[in-house]
Amino acid sequence: MNVKLFDSEIKVMHVLWREGPVTAKHISDVLKEEVGWNMNTTYTLIKRCIGKGAIERSEPNFMCRALIPKEAVQEAETNELINKIYDGSPENLFAALLGKKKLTSSQIRKLREFVEDWE
Amino acid sequence: MRLLQMSLSGGILILTVAVLRAVAMDRLPKRIFPALWALALARLLIPATLSLPGGRVPSLGTIGRETQKISGAVLSVLTEGGGAAVPAAPDRGPRLPAEFLLWIVPAAVLALILTVSWLRCRREFRTSLPVEDAFVARWLREHPLRRKVEVRELTGLSTPLTYGVVKPVILMPKATDWSSHRQVRYMLFHEYTHIRRFDNLMKALAAAALCVHWFNPLVWLMAALINRDLELACDECLIRHFGGGERKSYAMTLLSMEERRGAAAPFGSYFSKNATEERINAIMKANKNSLVVLVVVLALVAAVTVTAFAAFGGGKSGNDAEPPAGDTVTDGDKDAETPAERDDDKDADASVKPEEQLPDAAAYIGEYTDPDSDTVGLEIAENPAGGYVVQIGIYRLTSLTDGVGLLTSEGMVFTATDADSNPISGIITVSDGTATVTFTDSTWNYLPNGTAFRYVKTSGTPNLWSEN
Structure with missing residues (x-):
């Protein structure tokens, strides 16, 4: 995926990922509650997401649908984290995770699968 | 014209x-x-x-x-x-x-x-996300203002800033290290001071003057x-x-x-x-x-x-x-x-209006006694090189002989070296001949922040203790 979404835009995407296609009005209501944005702010961000090809808009009622799956954004964000903070090495990220927190065996299994998929 | x-x-x-x-x-x-x-x-x-x-x-x-x-x-x-x-x-x-x-x-x-x-900046600022951090929440509770202050974070910001006069918002950079309480405290306090002083209003007036x-x-x-x-x-x-x-x-x-x-x-x-x-x-x-x-x-x-x-x-x-x-x-x-x-x-x-009111230095200078132990406990003298010399004796605990004082509108702020050779500071306020020494920034276990001592003025002429 080569679309770079900022945190505020990802916040908008989260509503769509969670609830499926909804109206812009609904997104605005949810985010007003969650992060205190007014309608104009949310609409600005939806427009930006549309511009980046992350959201598709259809009439009537300004229905919004996510064009990018959650996993794609998560992967992009993880890649960025690894590149920026862990010097491009996933091993460093793992070392940090393992050093910092106790992981359950299921978490370790998931991580192992993730690494295997990586290459 | x-x-x-x-x-x-x-x-x-x-x-x-x-x-x-x-x-x-x-x-x-x-x-x-x-x-x-x-x-x-x-x-x-x-x-x-x-x-x-x-x-x-x-x-x-x-x-x-x-x-x-x-x-x-x-x-x-x-x-x-x-x-x-x-x-x-x-x-x-x-x-x-x-x-x-x-x-x-x-x-x-x-x-x-x-x-x-x-307006463009404000539109960008409004896309900020709320900060959910226990330290920030506590800090805001400890620093109430009549206006409701919000702390939010924004991607792409490199330094904290404040916008809004009536409903001020402190915007923190996305990259803020929230675990560094010391840094976060500095940033918040700095912005809080801008808010308290209506600095954004002043900037708006400056912009108006610029147009005219x-x-x-x-x-x-x-x-x-x-x-x-x-x-x-x-x-x-x-x-x-x-x-x-x-x-x-x-x-x-x-x-x-x-x-x-x-x-x-x-x-x-x-x-x-x-x-x-x-x-x-x-x-x-x-x-x-x-x-x-x-x-x-x-x-x-x-x-x-x-x-x-x-x-x-x-x-x-x-x-x-x-x-x-x-x-x-x-x-x-x-x-x-x-x-x-x-x-x-x-x-x-x-x-006349905007000038700052400093307290009268003469009210501070002098020798003070601890009424409980009846021993000389506080000396405040003018330093010919600028500022004031402050010596504080706390009965049976310690004495701080190298204090440096500065008169501010709130009182005399001082900094000295404690028994562990660390800096220790506080503020002295004098009213009606009674001085209250409050430690505001101390790392010494025996003098936690907020500890206060009271001394009674006994002479207007300080008599500094010699260092040795």
Whole structure:
């Protein structure tokens, strides 16, 4: 995926990922509650997401649908984290995770699968 | 023309403050600069006719015809936006002289540019996300204001900033290290001080002055210096609050933000490298204030202010010798015959208002006794090199002999070295001969922050204990 979404835009995407296609009005209501944005702010961000090809808009009622799956954004964000903070090495990220927190065996299994998929 | 007079006398004030700033910056409490700029802004933005609604109308009739046209139109424009209760100038509308168009067109363009860029920034700022951090939540509870303050974070910001006057929001960079409580505390306190002092309002007024006086280079200089001085004043307040012992780590915080900014600064920050350097220098040199310089400066500014405000009326009514500045202004303009109807009271008020009130040093200097143990416990002496020498003895606990004091509007702030050789600081307040010493920044286990001791003044002459 080569679309770079900022945190505020990802916040908008989260509503769509969670609830499926909804109206812009609904997104605005949810985010007003969650992060205190007014309608104009949310609409600005939806427009930006549309511009980046992350959201598709259809009439009537300004229905919004996510064009990018959650996993794609998560992967992009993880890649960025690894590149920026862990010097491009996933091993460093793992070392940090393992050093910092106790992981359950299921978490370790998931991580192992993730690494295997990586290459 | 009235506008030119306002601009000129305001310019004189700006020049005075700018020169003072260059010459005596290190020797003065930084807080007086925003106060002085407020004075200059008042001069630039308040036409005297607004303070005299009754006197203005007859005066118009006596001014030369040309001037009347211009000032009438200018005044109506100046007052329309503010909604001030001034009757509309008699002949605005159809007859717009060329000079007036020459002034209003660039002013309107500048106002449009500033408004649009402000709206753009605000739109960006509003996409910020709330910060859910226990430390921040606690900090906000501990620092209540009448206005509700919010802390949010925004991607792409390199330094914290505050927007909004009525509903202020502190925006923190996305990259903030929330686990570094010390740094977060500095950033929050700095922005909190901006909010408390309505600094954003002052910046808005400076922008308004810039639009009205766009032709005056001194006003542009002022706008730039106001931005810097508001930061310096906040830094000073922060150092005072946390104690001089923390100035180094605060300076390091600023430097690390400067480093990060090098990478990307999407929303233009008005601070050049130079300005950061100036801030760091000011932080490290704080506490060298000199009372003598302060008094001289305030006297000088008072004199210039009276001159500048008096010059406006173009008056021959001055009750003292007319200063040269006043003459230049009136000669430069054609309407020296403006009726001398301005009120001297108003001028005096304006020149006194924003100055800072320091407590009387004599009330602090002297020797104090601990009433419980009946031993000498506190000495405050003037340091010939500037500031004060503070010695504190706490019965059967410790004595701090190397205290350095600085008189502030809240009391005497001091910093000393504790028994573990760490810096320790606090504040002394004196009322009715009783001194209260409160430790505000201590790492020594036996004197936790907030510990306070009371001493009774026994002599006005300090008798310092020798170090050995």
